[in-house]
Amino acid sequence: MQKHNNVEKTVYGHHIVPMENPWDKKEHIDINHVFAKIEDSKEEIYPVTINEIASEQKDDNNLKAYFKKEKVEGTSRNKYFSLKVIDETNVVAYKDTHLVIPKTLQSKVVQWYHHYLFHPGQTRLEETIATTMYWRSLRSDVQRHVKSCDTCQRSKKHKRQYGKLPSKIAITVPWQYVCVGLIAPYTL
Numbered sequence: 001m002q003k004h005n006n007v008e009k010t011v012y013g014h015h016i017v018p019m020e021n022p023w024d025k026k027e028h029i030d031i032n033h034v035f036a037k038i039e040d041s042k043e044e045i046y047p048v049t050i051n052e053i054a055s056e057q058k059d060d061n062n063l064k065a066y067f068k069k070e071k072v073e074g075t076s077r078n079k080y081f082s083l084k085v086i087d088e089t090n091v092v093a094y095k096d097t098h099l100v101i102p103k104t105l106q107s108k109v110v111q112w113y114h115h116y117l118f119h120p121g122q123t124r125l126e127e128t129i130a131t132t133m134y135w136r137s138l139r140s141d142v143q144r145h146v147k148s149c150d151t152c153q154r155s156k157k158h159k160r161q162y163g164k165l166p167s168k169i170a171i172t173v174p175w176q177y178v179c180v181g182l183i184a185p186y187t188l
Ligand SMILES: [Zn+2]
Pocket: 114, 119, 120, 146, 149, 150, 151, 152, 153
C-alpha cells in the first residue's frame, strides 16, 4: 500500500491531492514577471511619515521659510502656518493642529488614504485626510482622484431602478388561464 505523508493525506477525512508547485516548472518562471505588477504601477502606494513630510517641506519653496526664525525679505508667510515639534521632528503645521503637506507628497497622501480606506467616496476621503492634514487644493485633488479611479467608477451605484411589475394580460377567453392560490398547512 502506498504511503502518504501528513500534508497530502487528510483534512477532515477528505483525501487532498497536492497542488502542483509552480516553482517546479522553472523554465516558465522569469523573476521579472513575478514582480511585473509593481513595476507597472505608476506610483507605489505607501503611507507618508512625519520625517518624509518634514524633509519634503524643507525642499519646498513655499514652506522652507518656516524653518528659519528670521523673516526673509520679500517672502510672505501664511499666518496660520508655524513650526511644531511632532515626534521630535520640526514640521510646518497649519493652525497648530494639521500637518502641512508639501506639493510633492499630496498625491501620495490621497492615494494612500483612498487605498487604505477601501475606496471611499469624495466626502469621506476628504474629511478623513482633513482631520490631520492640510493643503489648499485638497478638495479638488480628492475629487480628481476619485473620479479617475477605475475601481470607484466601476462600482458606482446605478441610478436605474429594477422591479417594475409586468403589464397585466387581459384574459378574454374563459378557462384560457387558471390561477390557483395555495396556502398550507391548515391546523385545527
Ligand atoms: Zn477608488
